[in-house]
Amino acid sequence: MKKVTELIYSFPDAENYRRREFKESFNKSFLVDDYVNRILKPEVSFLMGDKGAGKTAYAVYLSNNRVENNICDLKFIRETEYQKFVALKKEKHLDLSDYTNIWRVILLLMLSKQISEKEEGLIPKFIKFKSIQNAIDEYYLHAFSPEIIHALQFVQESKVAAEFLSKHAKASGEQKESLTFSESRFQTNLLYIQKSFEKALTDIKLSSSHTLFIDGIDIRPSGIPFPEYLDCVKGLANAVWQLNNDFFPSIKDSKGRMKVVLLIRPDIFSSLGLQNQNTKIRSNSVYLDWRTTYAIHATSSLFKMTDKLLLSQQSNSVQSELNKIGDCWSSYFPFQTPAANNYNDSSFVGFLRYSFYRPRDIIMMLEFLKENAEDNHQYEKTCYSYDDFNSPDFKRKLSDHLLGEIKDQISFYYTNDDYEFFLKFFEFLGGHTRFSYTEYLEVHNELIGFIKSTDKTIPKFMDTANDFLQFLYELNVICYVEDVENHKSFIHWCFRDRTYSNFSPKVKEGVRYEIFYGLTRAVNSGKKKLK
Numbered sequence: 001m002k003k004v005t006e007l008i009y010s011f012p013d014a015e016n017y018r019r020r021e022f023k024e025s026f027n028k029s030f031l032v033d034d035y036v037n038r039i040l041k042p043e044v045s046f047l048m049g050d051k052g053a054g055k056t057a058y059a060v061y062l063s064n065n066r067v068e069n070n071i072c073d074l075k076f077i078r079e080t081e082y083q084k085f086v087a088l089k090k091e092k093h094l095d096l097s098d099y100t101n102i103w104r105v106i107l108l109l110m111l112s113k114q115i116s117e118k119e120e121g122l123i124p125k126f127i128k129f130k131s132i133q134n135a136i137d138e139y140y141l142h143a144f145s146p147e148i149i150h151a152l153q154f155v156q157e158s159k160v161a162a163e164f165l166s167k168h169a170k171a172s173g174e175q176k177e178s179l180t181f182s183e184s185r186f187q188t189n190l191l192y193i194q195k196s197f198e199k200a201l202t203d204i205k206l207s208s209s210h211t212l213f214i215d216g217i218d219i220r221p222s223g224i225p226f227p228e229y230l231d232c233v234k235g236l237a238n239a240v241w242q243l244n245n246d247f248f249p250s251i252k253d254s255k256g257r258m259k260v261v262l263l264i265r266p267d268i269f270s271s272l273g274l275q276n277q278n279t280k281i282r283s284n285s286v287y288l289d290w291r292t293t294y295a296i297h298a299t300s301s302l303f304k305m306t307d308k309l310l311l312s313q314q315s316n317s318v319q320s321e322l323n324k325i326g327d328c329w330s331s332y333f334p335f336q337t338p339a340a341n342n343y344n345d346s347s348f349v350g351f352l353r354y355s356f357y358r359p360r361d362i363i364m365m366l367e368f369l370k371e372n373a374e375d376n377h378q379y380e381k382t383c384y385s386y387d388d389f390n391s392p393d394f395k396r397k398l399s400d401h402l403l404g405e406i407k408d409q410i411s412f413y414y415t416n417d418d419y420e421f422f423l424k425f426f427e428f429l430g431g432h433t434r435f436s437y438t439e440y441l442e443v444h445n446e447l448i449g450f451i452k453s454t455d456k457t458i459p460k461f462m463d464t465a466n467d468f469l470q471f472l473y474e475l476n477v478i479c480y481v482e483d484v485e486n487h488k489s490f491i492h493w494c495f496r497d498r499t500y501s502n503f504s505p506k507v508k509e510g511v512r513y514e515i516f517y518g519l520t521r522a523v524n525s526g527k528k529k530l531k
Contacts, residue, residue: 001331004373004381007313009366023064028312030061031305038286039261040070040211045244046280047263049288050495051218051405052360055263058288059213069256070209071118073146075110077216077236081148082224085232088156092186099235100242101190106151107239107260108197109136111212113146115258119206131172132200135164158189165196174199198247206256214240215263220412230271237262237272241280266503267409267474282500290357291496294349298326303348306362335386350389354398354518356476356495361402368397392521399522406475406519418459421451425468426515426523433515440513441465466509473507477519481512 008025039047039058049055062072088094088102116122116133136144136154139161144150154161162181169175181189214236220229240260248258266287274280281287292300304325311319311328322328329348337350355361372393373381388394410419428443428450429435435443444465451458461471472478473494482490491514497505515523 001318001382002313003379004332004370004384005379007310007366007370009309009363009370025312026060027064029309030057031301031308032061033301033304035286035288036062036067040067040209042209042249042257042259043284044286045240045259045261046269046285047213047261047288048266048269048281048285050265050356050358051409052356052358053288053290054359055288056215057359059215059261059263062211063213066208069207070211071114072211072213073110073114074213074215075146075148077148077214079221079223081152082221082229082232084149084152084156086224086228089228089231096231096235096238098187098190099231100238101187101194102152102155103236103239104243105155105190105194105197106148107212107214107243108194108201109151109154110146110148111210111258111260112136112197112201113144114212115201115204115206115210117146118210119208119256122204122206126200126204127172128169128174128200128203131168131174132165132196135161135168138168139164155190155193158186158193159183162189162192165193169196201258202251205254206258209256210258212260213263214260217262217268218265218412219408222411226413233268234272237264237269237274241274244284266498270503278501281503287500290359292352292357294345294352297346297348297352302352302357302359302362303329305359306348306351306366309363309366332383333389334383335389337386337389347384347386347389350386354395356402360405364401365394365398368394368401371397395518396521398518399520402516402518403522406477409475414459414461417456418461421447421456421459421462423523424450425472431524433520435513437510437513440469444468469509469513470507474504476516478507478513478515480508481514482508483512 035058038044039062047055047058056074059072059074062070063074085099085102089099092098094102112129112132113136116129122129139154140150159181162179166175166179166181170178179192181192217233217236220226240262244259251258269281269285270277290300290302292302297303307326307329310332311322314322314328322331333347335347336344337347337353339345339349351362351365355365369384369388372388372391373379407419410422425443425447428446432439444462448458448462451462460467462468469478473480476493476495479491479493482492484490492505492508493516494505494507499505
């Protein structure tokens with residue numbers, strides 16, 4: 001068995017595994033499950049999951065490997081692209097439908113290049129597709145880099161792009177007359193470009209299916225106002241839906257199919273205003289759900305994923321000895337976690353208790369334990385004890401990590417001042433981790449009074465006491481506890497109560513509440529302040 005300090009737990013951001021030198025190790029440690037095949041189904045347009053749930057990891061795996069004759073590629077939206085869209089909106093006076101049309105052209109261009117590079121011998125066979133590829137090559141001087149920013153440039157210079165497409169369509173004989181284009185007729189140019197791509201893609205017969213993943217919309221650049229960002233993402237989502245449901249299915253007699261999949265968080269998806277959202281969630285989405293229970297955790301995908309991550313790094317001889325799921329985990333974490341009623345749970349239950357049941361949370365816990373072993377010069381250490389897991393240093397690092405994830409989510413919608421007011425709430429709790437509804441109302445009143453004294457705007461999520469309570473619940477900062485007969489209690493966490501039909505479960509008023517265990521140190525809870 002490798003020493004604990006020799007283990008590598010992967011990057012928290014799976015985008016790094018696109019790099020060639022890391023592909024092999026990622027393939028070895030990646031858990032291939034039912035999600036892989038479900039994502040490739042032709043009706044799936046959205047890959048959904050909370051931050052850290054593994055959306056990018058699945059897209060990277062499918063892009064690195066050909067699964068059942070499916071060729072996939074992954075593209076990221078960067079801050080520069082958002083800035084370009086904002087500039088285009090101001091320059092061309094665009095509306096939401098224009099955004100949709102721009103994204104439609106960008107996606108068609110990128111799929112066309114993906115197909116031309118991955119489908120051998122395709123271009124000479126199909127005249128329309130050959131002419132459009134020649135136009136792209138001439139426009140980019142045979143140096144097209146298949147990134148969104150370069151595709152956006154093609155759209156931005158719509159007059160020039162349309163002229164190249166028209167010129168090569170006429171040269172190939174598919175277009176009779178010469179056409180002229182004007183800088184002032186952006187929408188007309190764009191429509192011509194779109195139709196040119198669609199005609200070419202309708203004409204070809206693919207031997208493989210092609211999927212284009214679009215990632216990066218979970219992070220809003222700080223310089224882009226939220227309404228501007230949302231318009232851009234709405235246009236993208238509409239373009240993905242239109243292509244997947246209106247255009248691509250209309251292509252006949254092709255063995256291979258095409259589609260685009262958008263990686264998206266549930267809360268962002270709910271903001272898009274798409275029609276029939278519930279139907280799209282159930283029928284046209286894959287939602288990465290890692291929930292399990294303490295009793296059956298050993299059969300969960302989350303446990304299998306973690307065990308494989310450890311096992312994949314062992315020698316062949318060790319792997320043959322540890323042939324049962326969980327053997328490797330038990331070798332590194334042989335302790336039990338203290339539980340209520342004098343019972344002990346397995347060590348993995350302790351990890352679940354301090355996580356939001358997301359792969360990234362578990363991986364970061366492993367990384368923090370390794371860091372502590374290195375800091376303490378425990379280079380010969382072969383397993384961990386409960387004391388390692390229960391150490392204040394480990395819990396502080398974990399708590400800071402979880403709070404950082406929450407900060408990213410709040411900053412996505414709100415300002416730094418709003419986040420500081422969010423943190424102020426815990427100060428007014430006076431160190432308590434548990435509180436009643438009456439106590440909560442008192443703290444909320446104190447918080448609102450403090451904000452008013454600063455002459456700053458009260459954050460929208462704090463408009464009312466119940467709004468803020470729901471906000472805390474949706475962030476999984478608190479749970480609510482229902483006390484029932486026979487001294488039993490039911491604990492409700494938003495991430496555990498979420499279902500396909502209810503992505504935003506509601507918090508119950510008038511009951512008890514508790515702060516999430518893993519966050520208490522970062523928000524200075526758990527130690528009551530002296531009056």
